[in-house]
Amino acid sequence: MKRLLLQFDSSPHPSSFDQVVAYDGGADRLLSYANVTEATVRDLVHGAIFTRGPKDLHNTAIFIGGTDMAAGERLLAAVQKTMFGPMRVSVLLDSNGSNTTAVAAVVKLQQAAGDVTGKRVVVTAGTGPVGIRAAGLLARAGADVVITSRKAMDAATLDQLQSRFGGSISNVVMPDSSKAAEALEGAQLLLNCGPAGVLLVPQDAWANRQGLIAAADLNAVPPLGIEGIEVTDNGAQRDGVIVFGALGVGGLKMKIHKACIAKLFERNDLLLDAETIAEVAGEISATK
């Protein structure tokens, strides 16, 4: 019986990136749908859960993607609402690669720092899908997390984040790179989630900074977000800090993404979102 992966993509084309990784992760066949909305997802889920008996349903799974993570979250909610009792299949949410990227970045920082409990982590420009999830996972692991943003985050978002992941998460406003040094006050770990091609942390703000153990930058498009880090850095020492560039993180992200695809077909009731993807990443590290 073939392992079928239904790709629910909210964008006009299904992501070719997600398709290639799905095949490399072990899906036998892909059933891809573009422009998927909450209104159209129900029939697609019915086709997944009503075609094979419960004992075979682990051979069918759903991947939710697209460029818009908020749309992906709405699709996930609609998918979960449609499945019931044993009539369910495993689901992976990774719109825009946000979940697997966030988990990979967190793993890299944890490997560099050892236990993050009580350590101060600054996530610059951390209000997007990757930053939010990375911040949450780090807080959940015991870190004291600060998210920087151009404008103050609203309290509801912070509350929601706190209640989902637990731990300690706060927000400081950092309007531009001139305030980076100030925002890094007391930082032991630094993760930049700023937009492509925007330098957010000048070299003099982080290089040889007292107490700073590691820094990771997810911006792959020059100018990079943390000045002085190379895009291919993967645990190098620079100016007294262990550093990771976007491609250094990206290699692990790909491994996690593929491992998650493989996991989907082990049972029919797995939900792979940020927290559970982090567990899969932990298993990968443990077996190496």
Next chain:
Amino acid sequence: MKRLLLQFDSSPHPSSFDQVVAYDGGADRLLSYANVTEATVRDLVHGAIFTRGPKDLHNTAIFIGGTDMAAGERLLAAVQKTMFGPMRVSVLLDSNGSNTTAVAAVVKLQQAAGDVTGKRVVVTAGTGPVGIRAAGLLARAGADVVITSRKAMDAATLDQLQSRFGGSISNVVMPDSSKAAEALEGAQLLLNCGPAGVLLVPQDAWANRQGLIAAADLNAVPPLGIEGIEVTDNGAQRDGVIVFGALGVGGLKMKIHKACIAKLFERNDLLLDAETIAEVAGEISATK
């Protein structure tokens, strides 16, 4: 050479249900198209018939689906008009699963009743794609078929049905469930094709009814269409009648659907519509 199934779907997403069954039925690869219309089907058929030599064309086939059976019938006509001489591939029409569901329901009633020749069958709310086909197949098998409907069927539809399937088919108006007992006058078999979640035949209209041998209900959403039948009933005795619920019929429907997919690849000139799908169902029963 891979067995390729082209899925022509009239709906905005290709049916995931049909896709999963296509793979489980033995198609190696699916070429799925959504929003297929009479205007766009010609080029798609050309791609099917002009790419492999006549002796290899049994490895290519077409499945016509979508939620709208009338659209499916128009697509089938357009497909048949495009193919010619030996330049043709086998085709299965099963929009919304109507053909395979109708055939499965008919098989169940036939197995319960033995020969249906001369037996009176009442098909409640039988003017939709499933009801029309089930009524036609039962008439063709020799039954005396009555279709109930809220408003009188027009004569042209009845004539068309009669000329396609032969046998005896008549119509009685049954505006609501209060007239069910009356409509069941003399019934030996009962098949409910009413809409999801609508109770059409109250228990006192059918339970222990003199002469009634079997009853099948295709409504899977509570309240079910025939009060007192369970959705999973599959030949159980209830109140003196052999009964089938929607899931009881659905199991056979899936087997028929898969067998039809497999059949498509045995030759390049098969047309699987209601009557020929009934023959495939007969072969399945014969080999069990």
Next chain:
Amino acid sequence: MKRLLLQFDSSPHPSSFDQVVAYDGGADRLLSYANVTEATVRDLVHGAIFTRGPKDLHNTAIFIGGTDMAAGERLLAAVQKTMFGPMRVSVLLDSNGSNTTAVAAVVKLQQAAGDVTGKRVVVTAGTGPVGIRAAGLLARAGADVVITSRKAMDAATLDQLQSRFGGSISNVVMPDSSKAAEALEGAQLLLNCGPAGVLLVPQDAWANRQGLIAAADLNAVPPLGIEGIEVTDNGAQRDGVIVFGALGVGGLKMKIHKACIAKLFERNDLLLDAETIAEVAGEISATK
């Protein structure tokens, strides 16, 4: 690792013709996209080049198709602009089958005529994608090529053609079939690229014409373009001329198309456009 072919199609449905040939040519899985534009192609290319390491990228490739060759050329330019350094995959451009058809027609005429150097070739109605490419390839092989058209070609188009393919290419106006004999003055080879169902070259214009060696007609819909040639002719002698009909050319076109698909997966930096497809066709002939 599966050989993945991304199909970028500019039309509302991905071409089923191209899909069947892709599978028969050796692609393991197809990732098909319809309505692909220059604006949407970048993300699709990124998914192709950023998911596998450079040493595995020969297992991923891109096919550009659709009914509109000009759109295909724009897509090819956009694809090439997006790939960089070792981050690239092989690409085949064959919108509407124009490239493989042109190459197949040229090969047929070359096989009939031997060396075409200095030979006068008339390409009737040769301003469409097939005609332009066939004319260019013949000029490149040394022939003295004349393209006929209803209205005079503009100088820029001729210049562009000349600079791409080299050799000698000129244009004569042939408003209708009554001027065919005149246009064929001195012709040693004749290729008709006129529209389906239009007779362009009457039999008395070519039959037993002094010096005419071979003639090929790409119109498959009666009335054919060169009167007296049968659609299945494949090197037959008629009226002193070696002749090829559309299906005679079509068989070789299919072989070339499939061979090109197979070629795509041998390396990750192949660009298969008219000239390089002609080389692939040459390799096929050499091994037979």
